[in-house]
Amino acid sequence: AQSVAQPEDQVNVAEGNPLTVKCTYSVSGNPYLFWYVQYPNRGLQFLLKYITGDNLVKGSYGFEAEFNKSQTSFHLKKPSALVSDSALYFCAVRGGPKGGYNKLIFGAGTRLAVHP
Amino acid sequence: GAGVSQSPSNKVTEKGKDVELRCDPISGHTALYWYRQSLGQGLEFLIYFQGNSAPDKSGLPSDRFSAERTGGSVSTLTIQRTQQEDSAVYLCASSLGSAEPTEAFFGQGTRLTVV
Numbered sequence: 001a002q003s004v005a006q007p008e009d010q011v012n013v014a015e016g017n018p019l020t021v022k023c024t025y026s027v028s029g030n031p032y033l034f035w036y037v038q039y040p041n042r043g044l045q046f047l048l049k050y051i052t053g054d055n056l057v058k059g060s061y062g063f064e065a066e067f068n069k070s071q072t073s074f075h076l077k078k079p080s081a082l083v084s085d086s087a088l089y090f091c092a093v094r095g096g097p098k099g100g101y102n103k104l105i106f107g108a109g110t111r112l113a114v115h116p
Numbered sequence: 117g118a119g120v121s122q123s124p125s126n127k128v129t130e131k132g133k134d135v136e137l138r139c140d141p142i143s144g145h146t147a148l149y150w151y152r153q154s155l156g157q158g159l160e161f162l163i164y165f166q167g168n169s170a171p172d173k174s175g176l177p178s179d180r181f182s183a184e185r186t187g188g189s190v191s192t193l194t195i196q197r198t199q200q201e202d203s204a205v206y207l208c209a210s211s212l213g214s215a216e217p218t219e220a221f222f223g224q225g226t227r228l229t230v231v
Contacts, residue, residue: 088156
């Protein structure tokens with residue numbers, strides 16, 4: 001069965017410092033991995049995805065994520081946090097037999113708070 | 117359309133009444149997903165469609181919940197005999213195909229309040 005774990009309910013970081021939001025997954029077959037962000041009273045916005053290729057993927061707003069197959073992780077990172085990055089972040093996974101129809105499963109979310 | 121459209125944006129209903137929530141996906145997107153999000157919480161998977169069929173409806177909380185999709189486009193999520201615990205934001209998303217490595221795009225959601 002597919003599952004996604006975001007072990008931290010909240011991450012606090014000072015503006016200008018690097019940030020990491022953790023995500024681990026469990027899926028059969030090769031995973032498709034995604035990060036989304038949700039700002040208050042707004043819908044989910046896509047940030048980035050890993051499908052294949054380079055383990056480090058870059059996305060919107062300066063975010064990047066590193067795929068680690070041996071650790072089944074896909075942590076979200078940013079070199080220098082902004083107060084405007086404060087939001088709810090979701091990791092998601094799709095996976096299964098190639099060519100199969102697979103549902104998209106989300107983690108519980110991590111609230112990022114960037115302090116001035 | 118340009119994006120995923122959900123209607124209504126807000127719905128207040130009395131306990132015991134039936135409600136229908138509508139999702140109009142992005143044109144050409146064959147996969148459609150329904151999720152439920154309680155206040156500030158995670159996304160609870162409900163059901164997804166590939167075309168008009170639903171390969172996985174394991175997330176539907178009870179038999180009061182049902183969903184259909186016709187013409188490979190618009191989907192309706194129906195909740196019968198609503199209960200207060202059904203109050204949440206119901207989110208719909210669509211993507212090119214559930215087996216394709218593409219991201220899903222979300223609508224703004226329907227906020228359901230059962231009083």
